[in-house]
Amino acid sequence: SRPLAEAHPELLVIETPGLYREYRVENWHASRSQRWRVANGLSWISMFDVCSVMFFGLLWPSVKRNPVLMIATGVGLGLLVYLKLRQVLWESVLVLPPYGIQLETHRGLPSLPLFVSRRFIPLTEVQDVLINEGLRRWDVRYYLAVLYSSRGQQCLEVAYENTLPRFPVLLQIYHGIHECL
Numbered sequence: 175s176r177p178l179a180e181a182h183p184e185l186l187v188i189e190t191p192g193l194y195r196e197y198r199v200e201n202w203h204a205s206r207s208q209r210w211r212v213a214n215g216l217s218w219i220s221m222f223d224v225c226s227v228m229f230f231g232l233l234w235p236s237v238k239r240n241p242v243l244m245i246a247t248g249v250g251l252g253l254l255v256y257l258k259l260r261q262v263l264w265e266s267v268l269v270l271p272p273y274g275i276q277l278e279t280h281r282g283l284p285s286l287p288l289f290v291s292r293r294f295i296p297l298t299e300v301q302d303v304l305i306n307e308g309l310r311r312w313d314v315r316y317y318l319a320v321l322y323s324s325r326g327q328q329c330l331e332v333a334y335e336n337t338l339p340r341f342p343v344l345l346q347i348y349h350g351i352h353e354c355l
Contacts, residue, residue, distance in 0.1 A: 198266040
């Protein structure tokens with residue numbers, strides 16, 4: 175379900191009663207016209223990609239004669255592909271009531287997640303889930319964090335560190351997590 179569909183469609187709540195609840199924040203942003211759409215760069219082909227290929231096509235006759243240029247353009251195109259594959263598609267918090275909390279980041283191409291990083295925090299170590307605020311230049315940013323103790327040390331794990339959802343989205347997630355736990 176999308177509980178904040180009108181104002182914040184990036185939040186998706188996936189629930190299996192009794193098993194888990196997932197709070198997924200997709201990589202969206204509001205355009206100047208306030209219509210929601212997928213974030214810039216999250217497309218199969220962007221304008222930068224088209225310009226890069228056209229530039230490479232113009233240079234190809236001189237590149238194939240010079241091995242140094244051939245290596246440099248190969249590295250450049252490889253870097254472009256790597257950056258395309260590493261873009262964040264969505265981040266999620268999975269609440270598994272008897273077990274703990276899992277934080278996930280999915281990366282790849284749109285509709286094709288290729289890389290997933292997961293961090294699991296057992297419920298026995300979780301002390302609190304909180305919304306904190308941080309300053310970034312002249313802007314106040316809110317973020318969701320899990321406070322837990324590991325081997326006698328206090329640790330703070332930040333959720334949604336790449337997508338940085340707005341406060342109403344974090345508040346909905348915060349209340350849902352506390353309801354589950």
